[in-house]
Amino acid sequence: MKTSPDQQFSLYDRLAHLHNQFRRAGRNCDSLVLDAGDIAQLLVQLSDAAHEAERLYSKLSARFWNERAAADPLAEAVLAQIGRCDTNIVLFPVVCRPIPGDAPQNGGAA
Numbered sequence: 001m002k003t004s005p006d007q008q009f010s011l012y013d014r015l016a017h018l019h020n021q022f023r024r025a026g027r028n029c030d031s032l033v034l035d036a037g038d039i040a041q042l043l044v045q046l047s048d049a050a051h052e053a054e055r056l057y058s059k060l061s062a063r064f065w066n067e068r069a070a071a072d073p074l075a076e077a078v079l080a081q082i083g084r085c086d087t088n089i090v091l092f093p094v095v096c097r098p099i100p101g102d103a104p105q106n107g108g109a110a
Contacts (some may be wrong), residue, residue, distance in 0.1 A: 011052040018045060 025032050034042070069075055081089040 011049055011056065014045065014049050014052075018042075018049075 022032070078089060081087045082091065
């Protein structure tokens with residue numbers, strides 16, 4: 001998914017805006033008092049910024065791991081062999097494991 005430059009810098013802009021608002025408010029008085037509405041608005045803005053940061057982290061992490069995997073020649077060779085019919089390289093099958101406490105109650109076969 002492509003992001004526009006506006007989207008890429010929106011997290012920075014929002015955090016800088018919050019910083020500037022508090023800096024301006026702090027210059028005008030010795031103490032800062034927020035009412036319930038201001039606090040609710042601040043929490044929404046911080047929550048939005050946290051979600052955006054998490055999205056960016058996930059995107060960067062995926063790009064990092066994809067680039068690393070693409071740069072690994074052994075991984076590329078193994079992946080190429082998995083798709084072939086005449087190879088002895090196979091993925092491990094999924095093994096169902098019993099759930100603890102889910103044993104038969106009457107001594108029957110497991």
